[in-house]
Amino acid sequence: MAASARAPEGLYGLPLEEFTPARDALAKELRAAGRKDEAAEVKALRKPSVAAWALNRVARDHPDAIERLRAAGADLREAQNEAMSGDAGRLRAAGRALAEAIDRVAALAADALRAAGRPVSAAQQEKIVATLRTAAVDDDAGEALTGGVLVDDLEPTGFSLLGPGSGDLSAGDGADGAGGVAPLPGAHRPARKPKPSKEALEAVEAARRELRRCDAEAEMAATRARRRAERAETAMQRAAEAHREADEARAAAEEAAGEAEAARRRAAEAADAQAAAEAALPT
Numbered sequence: 361m362a363a364s365a366r367a368p369e370g371l372y373g374l375p376l377e378e379f380t381p382a383r384d385a386l387a388k389e390l391r392a393a394g395r396k397d398e399a400a401e402v403k404a405l406r407k408p409s410v411a412a413w414a415l416n417r418v419a420r421d422h423p424d425a426i427e428r429l430r431a432a433g434a435d436l437r438e439a440q441n442e443a444m445s446g447d448a449g450r451l452r453a454a455g456r457a458l459a460e461a462i463d464r465v466a467a468l469a470a471d472a473l474r475a476a477g478r479p480v481s482a483a484q485q486e487k488i489v490a491t492l493r494t495a496a497v498d499d500d501a502g503e504a505l506t507g508g509v510l511v512d513d514l515e516p517t518g519f520s521l522l523g524p525g526s527g528d529l530s531a532g533d534g535a536d537g538a539g540g541v542a543p544l545p546g547a548h549r550p551a552r553k554p555k556p557s558k559e560a561l562e563a564v565e566a567a568r569r570e571l572r573r574c575d576a577e578a579e580m581a582a583t584r585a586r587r588r589a590e591r592a593e594t595a596m597q598r599a600a601e602a603h604r605e606a607d608e609a610r611a612a613a614e615e616a617a618g619e620a621e622a623a624r625r626r627a628a629e630a631a632d633a634q635a636a637a638e639a640a641l642p643t
Contacts, residue, residue, distance in 0.1 A: 419508035433496030443567030455574025
């Protein structure tokens with residue numbers, strides 16, 4: 361194992377069990393170099409959750425999949441804006457494309473967990489999918505995912521019509537707080553506004569229906585991913601059991617072969633003794 365990572369960002373690419381000792385080693389190196397402020401910042405870095413770690417691995421090993429995920433999220437946001445203007449024609453296809461991209465990245469994250477010897481539970485799969493749904497449509501979360509430096513599981517945005525910034529990525533309520541999400545331009549409504557037309561209201565309702573379908577498709581993708589993970593886990597357990605039974609059968613066969621060889625030797629010795637006894641008899 362490497363003693364430490366030279367850049368703090370590199371800590372998030374290490375095996376999960378190596379994060380804490382590598383972080384502490386890096387902080388110690390920085391203190392020894394007289395960089396006390398940086399050392400304190402590194403020491404304060406939190407170990408990523410299991411789901412965040414798996415997605416950080418995907419960001420490093422399959423950046424193209426993350427790029428497609430974010431592109432699909434941007435396309436959905438654009439389709440939402442079009443729907444707000446009365447054209448919801450692309451919304452369903454955009455939602456389906458994002459669900460497929462989420463499904464793909466979630467499967468890669470499950471592969472990363474299995475490769476690390478970690479179980480892929482349904483709960484972990486749900487956390488992965490929820491985090492991806494936020495990272496796809498929120499710029500701050502998407503940048504953290506692209507950089508492979510996610511720390512926490514993220515709550516899903518629900519593909520809100522507000523677009524980016526609709527997910528709660530910080531503990532504070534202020535839009536400009538540390539780690540907060542900036543509000544969208546024009547998010548604050550003026551005191552007086554024109555009454556929306558019937559066509560605009562119908563377009564918004566149609567957009568909402570399409571978004572509900574998008575949510576349903578995303579949930580279906582998550583369910584498919586969970587079922588695949590469960591089937592893979594069951595197959596691995598069966599394979600391990602079959603391997604154990606094969607080892608036991610091989611050991612039993614070797615033991616039986618040894619016993620048969622010993623029996624043959626005893627039979628040969630008995631035959632030699634009988635022949636010697638018969639030769640000693642008077643003729």
